[in-house]
Amino acid sequence: xxxxxxxxxxxxxxxxxxxxxxxxxxxxxxxxxxxxxxxxxxxxxxxxxxxxxxxxxxxxxxxxxxxxxxxxxxxxxxxxxxxxxxxxxxxxxxxxxxxxxxxxxxxxxxxxxxxxxxxxxxxxxxxxxxxxxxxxxxxxxxxxxxxxxxxxxxxxxxxxxxxxxxxxxxxxxxxxxxxxxxxxxxxxxxxxxxxxxxxxxxxxxxxxxxxxxxxxxxxxxxxxxxxxxxxxxxxxxxxxxxxxxxxxxxxxxxxxxxxxxxxxxxxxxxxxxxxxxxxxxxxxxxxxxxxxxxxxxxxxxxxxxxxxxxxxxxxxxxxxxxxxxxxxxxxxxxxxxxxxxxxxxxxxxxxxxxxxxxxxxxxxxxxx
Amino acid sequence: xxxxxxxxxxxxxxxxxxxxxxxxxxxxxxxxxxxxxxxxxxxxxxxxxxxxxxxxxxxxxxxxxxxxxxxxxxxxxxxxxxxxxxxxxxxxxxxxxxxxxxxxxxxxxxxxxxxxxxxxxxxxxxxxxxxxxxxxxxxxxxxxxxxxxxxxxxxxxxxxxxxxxxxxxxxxxxxxxxxxxxxxxxxxxxxxxxxxxxxxxxxxxxxxxxxxxxxxxxxxxxxxxxxxxxxxxxxxxxxxxxxxxxxxxxxxxxxxxxxxxxxxxxxxxxxxxxxxxxxxxxxxxxxxxxxxxxxxxxxxxxxxxxxxxxxxxxxxxxxxxxxxxxxxxxxxxxxxxxxxxxxxxxxxxxxxxxxxxxxxxxxxxxxxxxxxxxxxxxxxxxxxxxxxxxxxxxxxxxxxxx
Numbered sequence: 001x002x003x004x005x006x007x008x009x010x011x012x013x014x015x016x017x018x019x020x021x022x023x024x025x026x027x028x029x030x031x032x033x034x035x036x037x038x039x040x041x042x043x044x045x046x047x048x049x050x051x052x053x054x055x056x057x058x059x060x061x062x063x064x065x066x067x068x069x070x071x072x073x074x075x076x077x078x079x080x081x082x083x084x085x086x087x088x089x090x091x092x093x094x095x096x097x098x099x100x101x102x103x104x105x106x107x108x109x110x111x112x113x114x115x116x117x118x119x120x121x122x123x124x125x126x127x128x129x130x131x132x133x134x135x136x137x138x139x140x141x142x143x144x145x146x147x148x149x150x151x152x153x154x155x156x157x158x159x160x161x162x163x164x165x166x167x168x169x170x171x172x173x174x175x176x177x178x179x180x181x182x183x184x185x186x187x188x189x190x191x192x193x194x195x196x197x198x199x200x201x202x203x204x205x206x207x208x209x210x211x212x213x214x215x216x217x218x219x220x221x222x223x224x225x226x227x228x229x230x231x232x233x234x235x236x237x238x239x240x241x242x243x244x245x246x247x248x249x250x251x252x253x254x255x256x257x258x259x260x261x262x263x264x265x266x267x268x269x270x271x272x273x274x275x276x277x278x279x280x281x282x283x284x285x286x287x288x289x290x291x292x293x294x295x296x297x298x299x300x301x302x303x304x305x306x307x308x309x310x311x312x313x314x315x316x317x318x319x320x321x322x323x324x325x326x327x328x329x330x331x332x333x334x335x336x337x338x339x340x341x342x343x344x345x346x347x348x349x350x351x352x353x354x355x356x357x358x359x360x361x362x363x364x365x366x367x368x
Numbered sequence: 369x370x371x372x373x374x375x376x377x378x379x380x381x382x383x384x385x386x387x388x389x390x391x392x393x394x395x396x397x398x399x400x401x402x403x404x405x406x407x408x409x410x411x412x413x414x415x416x417x418x419x420x421x422x423x424x425x426x427x428x429x430x431x432x433x434x435x436x437x438x439x440x441x442x443x444x445x446x447x448x449x450x451x452x453x454x455x456x457x458x459x460x461x462x463x464x465x466x467x468x469x470x471x472x473x474x475x476x477x478x479x480x481x482x483x484x485x486x487x488x489x490x491x492x493x494x495x496x497x498x499x500x501x502x503x504x505x506x507x508x509x510x511x512x513x514x515x516x517x518x519x520x521x522x523x524x525x526x527x528x529x530x531x532x533x534x535x536x537x538x539x540x541x542x543x544x545x546x547x548x549x550x551x552x553x554x555x556x557x558x559x560x561x562x563x564x565x566x567x568x569x570x571x572x573x574x575x576x577x578x579x580x581x582x583x584x585x586x587x588x589x590x591x592x593x594x595x596x597x598x599x600x601x602x603x604x605x606x607x608x609x610x611x612x613x614x615x616x617x618x619x620x621x622x623x624x625x626x627x628x629x630x631x632x633x634x635x636x637x638x639x640x641x642x643x644x645x646x647x648x649x650x651x652x653x654x655x656x657x658x659x660x661x662x663x664x665x666x667x668x669x670x671x672x673x674x675x676x677x678x679x680x681x682x683x684x685x686x687x688x689x690x691x692x693x694x695x696x697x698x699x700x701x702x703x704x705x706x707x708x709x710x711x712x713x714x715x716x717x718x719x720x721x722x723x724x725x726x727x728x729x730x731x732x733x734x735x736x737x738x739x740x741x742x743x744x745x746x747x748x749x750x751x752x753x754x755x756x757x758x759x760x761x762x763x764x765x766x767x768x769x770x
Contacts (some may be wrong), residue, residue: 061760149498150670172714174713174714175711175712175713175714176714179713181486244715249714250713293677322711346712348714362714364711364714365712366710366711366712367710
């Protein structure tokens, strides 16, 4: 194997691998990428046995062949090369010579034959999807994914095509839930929703972020997902299991509804939460006539209070919330105002754009 | 100004034995384990003039008082009596801080309007304990905890003493410095060398002088000598942890011998958690080896629990890893309570089946006593009940040694 490639191109390929390769693993080869030189170009493959990305790049191939190399070290090397071009050449015993301008590296690799094979998902019915839409949907749900590994069903986003040509994505950690519904027409041929794991979703987000306008295809087969865009293929294993019945925990409409200026609320939560006890981010949200009052107290520090003027008539109420949960929602809300629906101290708070529930977040109170 | 009562049962285990067996009444009585290797668990007032004290080796105690009657401890009976005593406390205030099976602080500040002066309340509590349970108790009444505790000690046996706010400094002045919380033999020696023998000597010095010589504990001692003690009565509900431990009659070796004790402790902790509607995630096992070295090991459960079997499984895992096959004189199980304000969940979790079982067990225990129903491995053994302890807020650390 020998090829010559633009350093930036190789850097891009290795960057895509960084989030996937596993450094702490009993299989050392999973810390490597598989570099394959074909006629006309190279592919760089990263695979952690659950998620695999194959990245194609133009290169001047002198001799075809394949080898695996440390994803991290070669990435670091490529970022520090003196020249815009770099040549990789496989030597005996899977050593690889990396040369660029005046610099030479001789790197220990491992045999390509030992690299685990990616599952072939050619049967997946691919649907063309808008990269920007998919990106938006990921951003509006990812924060609610559970990081509690014992609740692995919740360690991903539920992807549920609707009959209307729309797709719903839902994430919940058992305390809060985020739901977004957007146009993603096409037949995914799914009987029910599937759960996309957090790590795969984050990689997908990273790939979409590179070029959201690129032509993207998404499909599902067996228990895997397949994502393609020009020069790139990604496969990932889905989470196997039953996502909870999320519809049941989304209230129709709260008893008390207020329209709140988004930025004001976000900033206010941020400053008041500074005084919440023990990093719990617990704040109290009170509604009184034409006022929303946010307070927090910490036995070691003191108290904080902020008042937002808004239109409200009705009974006064105070409900505890984790400010972080509310801030996560507001941070991805695009409208200037947000509709905040409240029940009682034990009922969820609901946030959505005024008159638009296509992005809805449900947040359970805290006992404070 | 607070009204604090410290109630302390007199020679509790011995009094229970004398109550339940008329042949023991008025006699020098030692409650203790093995004649050679055990320790004295309790000594009746009749045997105390001979120098017999609890925790003394049995061999020494029987030598000092060869005429004394000796009975084996019946922990289940003491735990039962203890629950009855605490039930009487609960008639007067919810602010009860148990220090052990036979001792508690009561904050009766808010009860005065209902039941009379703090001294009246103490008298009523002692009378009800005497009438209903036929057991003697002593009480100290003061405005702060440590003074109430000293007062009850001075009132023993079967008496009570009140120290009013304005009398506090004078009351303390004549007492030896060793009466102050946090003064052990080392500090006592340091104070003696500085010419301070009584609490009054400490109070007479100024703060800077004490701080120069004793560092930060100088301020603490000076405050105590002035009768200043800001610690509140912390009921289980506000405690940081709930625990149970017991010292064995004789040292035990091996998991099989220790298991029933750890199991009983776990069940007891869980019962107290449920009674206070609390749960905890961090389980701690305390082991004291025969050579008195003390180790604690902890583990964090996936979710907070009030289930005794769950606590037992966690404690047993810790025990397996840490007992080292060495002889042990004490085990203790405790649970650190969840402190975070609880976040409510979206998906109503079905109450685990254990919750139903525990509710049924609690009802049986409530009606027929805590030994009416238990698990097979600890049935009929002395491990059924164990001494209780509770950890307090950090500021309360270094309390008095009895």
